[in-house]
Amino acid sequence: MTTSDTQAEDARLLRLVALHSRDAFEMLYDRYAGQVYGIAQRILEDRSASEEVTQETFLRLWRRAEQFDAARGNVRSWLLTMAHRLAIDALRRRRVRRALGLDRHSEQQAAEASEADLQPGWDIRDEDADVHEEAALNISRQRVRQAIAGLSEPHRRVIELAFFSGLTHREIAERLGEPLGTVHSRARQALLMLRQKLPELGPEPGLNEA
Template identity: 30%
Template sequence: MAETSAEVTRLIQRVALRDRSAFRQLYQRTSAKLFGVTLRILKDRAEAEEALQEVFVKIWQRADRFVPGGSSPISWLVAVARNHCLDILRARRPTSETIETALEIPDSSPDPEDRTMGRDERARIEACLGELASDRADAVRGAYLDGYSYEELANRHNVPINTMRTWLRRSLMRLRDCLTG
């Protein structure tokens, strides 16, 4: 195996010098293994065969980048094949959606009529809250808009928790009457 590794190293070095005979020998010794790599990654025989040819073009162009002793020559060749196949897979994926796709996404914001109705409704709610005592209106806003618990509101207004529950229940009943009347 060491002789084979040394032989492949020698062939890559000769390919770096543009030795066509060495390139042909390198292809004969390693193409089956590299084809297996391309086929395993791409999962399509025709595409793997084409990729193998492109891999050997890269090997011809980049043989001078191989550093003997850094890694095994087969590992270097496999890395070239693997990286080329991964580039092919990346190229398959669309980079982004088209602008037409974006135009098909519905607008979830309210239309002008809904905004006007919402504004009118908020104004009615605020007017009804204005009819409550200020501490009661503050408790309703705290509970239903700010998410405070009964206990937090009771502490904030210095009243027992049951009193806070009563305030909120009665305030909601008054708000309902105001909004429906």
């Protein structure tokens, strides 16, 4: 089955999920649970927390299926992005919990504390999960990994710390002992270089810097 077939079928399944079809929901779960759980596990490195993230990701899919606009993104990228956001959020809460010396049972306190103390660079919004260039997702996992492996160590490190360790740019600069400006330009260059290594993504759009 080609990628566009899969996307069309996902969209059909999602329409059925919007009608509360459990069969359709189960099919989507079977198709993507591995990827969602894989991302949570990669970020959280904890089975129970990763399961919670996976569960929450799919529950949101179930509840929001009727609001999902297939024209604005595809189901798979929505799920992957949602899993990532929830996992990073959980990671930051865990960090706050540990910093405050709370144990796992003080979840409620931690949640309250995190409202004030966490500095997440995003909140979780549906529209953030939309990815327009579905065609880009045809690129194989292997090729993307090779592209990432082809980055220089400092560039890879910035992506790793931001994307998988949930650190903000200030925290990254502090962790690496580098000037803030260096971290900024590396983040930008890293994405740019990945795009160059994956020519299917098309040319980088220009922006006149003021």
